[in-house]
Each structure stands twice: as C-alpha cells, then as structure tokens.
Amino acid sequence: MLVFLFYLPWWVLLSSGTGWPFPVVLGGSVLFGAAFLAFPVMMAMGHGRRRLDWAARIGDTVLGVVWVLFAWSVLGSVLRLALIVLGVGNPARSRIVAVFVAVVAVGLLVWGFTEAMRVPRVKRVDVTVPRLGRGLDGTRVVVLADTHYGPIDRAGWSARVADVVNGLDSDVVCHAGDIADGTISQRREQAAPLGTMRSRLAKVYVTGNHEYFGEAQGWLDHMGQLGWESLHNRHVVVERGGDRLVLAGVDDRTAASSGLPGHRADLGGALAGVDPDLPVLLVAHQPKQVGQAVSAGVDLQVSGHTHGGQIWPFNFLVRIDQPVVHGLSRHGERTQLYTTRGAGFWGPPFRIFAPSEITLLTLRASA
16 A cells, blocks of 8 residues: 555656656656655654654654655546547646646645644534523634644643634633644643633543543643643533523543553443433534444534545545544434534645634534
C-alpha cells in the first residue's frame, strides 16, 4: 500500500508518457524516492517511543502531501479518459493531466494548511431535547474536541481558541477528548489556555483514543488541575432555572485495551444513581459509542474523533468505521448525536473540505 501510495503520483507526474526532459524526470524521481524512504523512518521516530517532534513534523507533512497527490492522481484518470475521447495524444495528454494534478494538489495543500492553522469558526446549532425542563431552555453548551496539541507548537493558537470559547458566554463547556499527541511535559504550554476557559455551570472532559497512546490518567489528573471535571465514567448534575440536567461522560472505547487499571467505557457506571426522569447529555469521544447511549436512553451525545474526514476524500473511509462523520443525527426513538469536526488536526497539518469548528449547541425544550 505504501509503495502504491507513492508510485501512482510519481507515474502520473513523471512517467505516464509525459516526455519531460531527463533532468526533470531524474530530479522528480530522486525527490519521490527520498520521501518514500524517509517517510516510515520519520513516522517511527516522531510517533514511536522517541517522540521526536521534528521527525513527526516531517513525517506528518509527507503523509499529507502524498495522500493529496494520490487522491488527485486517481481523479486525474477521469481527465485522461476525456482527453483520449477528444483525440488528444501523448505527450500532450499526459502533460495536461500531470499539470492538472500538480496545480490542484499544490493549491489544496496551501489552502488546507491555512485552514488547519487558523482559529476554528464557531458553528451554532439549536438542539431540541424533549425531556429538557423549561428552566434549561436556552442552555448554551460549547463542544470542543480534538485539539491535538502536537509536534507543531500551537500555544498561541490555543490561547486564541480559549478567547473564542470565553466569548460564547456558555453555561457548559465539553472537551470530548484527544487533547494532545504526546506527554503532559511535552504539551503543557499548549494545553495551558484550557485552564482559562470559563463557563457558568460546568467544564467537563473525557478521554479520547489518543490519550491512550500516552498518559491517559495523567491527562485526567492534569485537566482536574486546570479546573475541569474529568468525567471518567461518572456524571455531574447541573441546575438552571429550577430544572436539572445530567452531564455524563465515559472513557474512549479503546480504553479497555490500554491495560490501564480502571479504564474502560462504562456507561452503566457513569449513569449509576441518575434520576431516570432527568435528561442526560453524554460526552463520549467516538460517535460509534452512540449504540450504548441509545440502549441507556441518553437524550443527547456529543462526540468528536472523525475530524470530518480532515483531508478529502478520507471522509468516505471514516464513514466505514463510524455511523456519522459530522453534524446532528438521530438514533433510536430518543437519542440525538452531535459529532463535531473538531478544533485541531492529527498528523498532517492540512484540512481540506473538512473545516475545523468550535460548536455552540443551544438546548431547546419542546414547545
């Protein structure tokens, strides 16, 4: 698969009958070959035990670039067929396709990098929760997920995100997991602005799958130090206007295989002792955890994880694994699920046709 991922763009750009001058073909081939050999080494050094940020930056960027080139090389075959029908021969035909793929890929990568590095836009969604008490009508819930503080230092970005969240005047702020890639000591400065976020009723956090690549319990403890309620298979109850809302949270579905004592997704434990007449907002990192939420009669689940696909057309592969890629959806008779595209990015510093978001959910009682 790795060979094919690099081979197809190389063939389309340099060796499909383009007839480029030999120095162009040689230089391009050397560049592709160097990237092909360096990529697995950089990924192992950057995301393995050594956790070298400079290596991760190189490996992640190469992954993003080659994925975009691969995807558009595949789509370039449509243009190639059209040119064949029109009677355009080589080398003109292959050169047109090569230039098309190169120009589109470069344009998308520049745009995608800009999208990944900017402060997310706010997405505002009203959600009607039939069991919500009238006193809770209009409750503002900010959903933040997938900040993925990582090899690229985004401490300034993190501070600006906190400013946006604080400007939303929320009742509840939820962080739905995947805070960071790396240890607390590596990402402490980037995560620090989480401690400045404000809400009237609660700030709650659950683990994502990436916490279990490092220090999951450490991040739970650290978020507590930053003033967040870590919903480690537990719940809290908030009150507004004389009505109450249960905020429950579960560990990521990968927690059970992490080997950490006491870590697993335990929705039964999270809801233990809950008044069955109260509405429940569940924070669970992955949308596919909604099956258990439906069985438990949860009113609204908020999740992240998918990044909306992050780099098109990866969203189609995400859809194979998850029931929803982004947005508001209904499951069963009672349960609704909101899946955010997330605020940050994992790995490749690109977002293409999958914009980041900070979500403001306004909860509405039935009329």
